[in-house]
Amino acid sequence: MDLIGLFPTWYEPLIGSGWVIGLIATIHVLFSHTAVGAAILFAVLAYIGVRDDRPELIDFIKKYGLFLLVFSYILGSITGPGIWYSTTVGSPRGISALIHNFVWKWATEWVFFVIEVIGVYMMVYMAGKLDRRTYMKVAIIFGLTSYTTMLAIVGILSFMMMPGRPEQWFAEGGYLYGFYGPNTFAQLAIRTAFMFTMTAVVGGIVAAGLKDAAFKQWLLRRLAIVGGLSAIVGMSLYPWYLGTLPGIAHLVMENRLPDYFTPSILIVLGAMLAYFALTFIRPKIVTATLAGFATLAILVLGLWPGETVRESVRKPYIAGQYLYSNQVIGHDVPGMGVKSEIPALQKAGFTQAHIFWPESQREITRENAPEVGRSLALTACSNCHSLSDTGIRPLKNYFPKQADIEGIKTYLLGALSTGNTMYMPQIPLKEAEAEALAVYIASLNDPDAVSRYRAESQTAQLDHRSDEEDK
Ligand code: HEC
Numbered sequence: 525m526d527l528i529g530l531f532p533t534w535y536e537p538l539i540g541s542g543w544v545i546g547l548i549a550t551i552h553v554l555f556s557h558t559a560v561g562a563a564i565l566f567a568v569l570a571y572i573g574v575r576d577d578r579p580e581l582i583d584f585i586k587k588y589g590l591f592l593l594v595f596s597y598i599l600g601s602i603t604g605p606g607i608w609y610s611t612t613v614g615s616p617r618g619i620s621a622l623i624h625n626f627v628w629k630w631a632t633e634w635v636f637f638v639i640e641v642i643g644v645y646m647m648v649y650m651a652g653k654l655d656r657r658t659y660m661k662v663a664i665i666f667g668l669t670s671y672t673t674m675l676a677i678v679g680i681l682s683f684m685m686m687p688g689r690p691e692q693w694f695a696e697g698g699y700l701y702g703f704y705g706p707n708t709f710a711q712l713a714i715r716t717a718f719m720f721t722m723t724a725v726v727g728g729i730v731a732a733g734l735k736d737a738a739f740k741q742w743l744l745r746r747l748a749i750v751g752g753l754s755a756i757v758g759m760s761l762y763p764w765y766l767g768t769l770p771g772i773a774h775l776v777m778e779n780r781l782p783d784y785f786t787p788s789i790l791i792v793l794g795a796m797l798a799y800f801a802l803t804f805i806r807p808k809i810v811t812a813t814l815a816g817f818a819t820l821a822i823l824v825l826g827l828w829p830g831e832t833v834r835e836s837v838r839k840p841y842i843a844g845q846y847l848y849s850n851q852v853i854g855h856d857v858p859g860m861g862v863k864s865e866i867p868a869l870q871k872a873g874f875t876q877a878h879i880f881w882p883e884s885q886r887e888i889t890r891e892n893a894p895e896v897g898r899s900l901a902l903t904a905c906s907n908c909h910s911l912s913d914t915g916i917r918p919l920k921n922y923f924p925k926q927a928d929i930e931g932i933k934t935y936l937l938g939a940l941s942t943g944n945t946m947y948m949p950q951i952p953l954k955e956a957e958a959e960a961l962a963v964y965i966a967s968l969n970d971p972d973a974v975s976r977y978r979a980e981s982q983t984a985q986l987d988h989r990s991d992e993e994d995k
Contacts, residue, residue, distance in 0.1 A: 526868040530851055532880045533902045534613040540910035541614035542835070548606040550831045554722060554823050555600035557715065560670045561723030562592055563640070565750075566647055567667030570660040580739050582659065586651035588730045589644055595726065597644055615907065617851040618684075618842040625702050625844070625860075626680050633676035639669040674719075678712045679703040685711075685838055686770050686845045694846075697859030702844065707768040714765050717758030721796065724751025725822060728803065728815030744807035752800035755793060770845070773837035776947050780836060785829050792825035839908070839947040848949035849907045866950055873954035874903055888956040894974050896957070897964025904951045904961075911968070920968035927966035927973040933958045 536544050566585045573581035611619040623630070643666030650659060679688070680703070687693035688705025724747040731747060734740040766774070799818050803810050840848050846855040846862065853865045868877050875886050875896065885896045901911055901919065909919040923932060936951075936958040943950025953961065966973035 526872070526877060527879050528852070528865050528868055528877045530878050530880065530903065531616045533906060535902055535906050535911070536915075537912055538914050540906060540912075540915035541610070542907060542916040543910075545607065545610045545614050546828075546831060546835065546916075548603050548610055550823065550827050552600060552603035552607060553827050553831065554819070555596045555603060556674075557719035558722045558726045559592060559596035559600060559640075559644075560674045561719035562588060562596070562727070563643070563670030564667040565720075565723055565727070567660075567664045570663035574656045574660045580736060582651050582656070584731070584734070584739075584743065585663070586648055587733075588727060589647040589651075591726075591730050593644055593648060597641060615842055615849075615851065617847060617853075618849075621843040621847050622680055622683065625683065625699055629676050629680060629699060629703065633673050636669045636672045636676070640666065640673060643669060674715065675712065678715060679708050682708040682711050684843045685773075685834075690845060693844075693859060694855075694857055695859050697857070697861075701859075705768075707765075710761070710765040710768045714758055714761045717754045717761060720754035721751050721758060722819075722822060724748070724754070724800070725796070725815060725818045728810050728818065729812045732810045732812045732815055741807045744810055745804050748800040748804035748807075752797055752804070755796050755800070759793060769837060772839070772947060776837050776839055777833070780947065781833065782829070785833060788825050788829045792821060795821060796826075840945075840949040842907075850904050850949055850951070851907065852904075852949060852951075854949055866952060869952040873952070873957050874900060875954070875957060878903065888960050890978060893960040893963045893977070894967060897960040897962070897967075900953070900957055900961045901964055904953075908948075919965065923965055923969060925969050927970035929959070929962045929966045929973065929977060932962035932965050936961055 534541055539547075566589065569581045569585055572578065573585075608619070643662065646654075646662050647666060650662065654662065682688070682705065683702050685707055686705070687702045688708055689701045690705075692698075693701035727747050728744065731740060731743050734743065766777075796818070838849075841854070842849040842851075844857075846853060846857050846864075848854045852869065853862060856862065856864050865877075871877075875881055875888065882899065885892060885899055888896050898911075901909075905911075905919055909917045909922070911919055913920070936953055937955065939945050940948060940951040941953045941958065963974060963977050966977075
């Protein structure tokens, strides 16, 4: 029999694994984008500083650089590996798919990242010590390497949505087909725009503390222009980005986006533009606290919904349009020698094909059905549906409050097993597995469902016996 190399499932009870990854990743987006935007800002400021002989600009780079060291580099370097740790346990085959496709791209990114880290230290500790021209050159190298890290990562991220050139990549494999595609460039453009917005807002925290009133006003006005323009450019790139998404993504967007999404994005954009307009007209009002709040607003109202959407529209896949979010390989990729695991699951079911399946749950009985059902939900659903009341798309909310085991079972066999859903993977279930999962799902909304199910089985046995007695 074909066994499938699925890993044991990691699950965080209250929020589900998806949100753990999401929380860490969203914070990381703020740190990393601010870092790249600031690196480019430094290059420009260093250039103007040298050209116009303005030492206060170098001084500001030093201050912002020190702030970045803590804000972006230390916290970013904690959340970065945090993404590695959480995805390794939460989505082991997802991250493995990315590594197998892009290991050298990633190595390249790390080389540039090391240069970038040295760069930020040099920006802070060499300011005023290096002669100005050399300092400017270092700033430019810092800006370019920093942007290169973004370039590499966005290619990998966009592969999660879909391979750059899906047809060629499926047929021939190869990392260039996986890496470069319309979505890569649209995503890069949008991220580039919004990273300047973040840099301008976070820069306000540092600029607010400047002593020289005239310089502070000059700088805050420039930051307001950069921030306001980049927010408008970022927004106007949105249709281009949407146009590069696969068809299924549009379906999800139209039907399944959280209600708060559009208002939240519009509010945060409107508020950002108002904030920049206000700081342009009256730079005096900017304090570190105000800019801090604006940063928080971007994080909570802008980045979180944005990342939620990126996660949602990728469904049912986690990477490359062949690996499902629940870690099962859903399609052949001839170019990469990858084979779909759906046939093996159809033949043997999760309970037989999964290597790490608990031995005591390989046979399904009326007694162990609820536990087997829970294991099935963990394995097949929990990457996208939390099993508790909170977290990502709680599973219990998608089924009627009145437990109806037969009805749930029919749905599981009719829709999920056959792959007759729009944004969910095909999840082949054996009849006994579907029943076990149905019992578990019913028990989420109605704790008595299990005892009723077991009682039913006894009545069934009694009926059976009395049938025999009748004969
Ligand atoms: C790849 C991620 C993914 C997996 C795995 C997954 N679902 Fe879903 N499911 C979704 C999404 C996305 C929706 C749309 C819900 C929304 O966004 O409000 C959904 C909706 C549903 C619905 C509502 C009906 C519908 O078609 O919209 C049910 C019922 C459901 N899921 C059950 C399950 C069960 C049971 C499992 C495991 C056997 C499962 N799902 C596995 C992503 C997934």
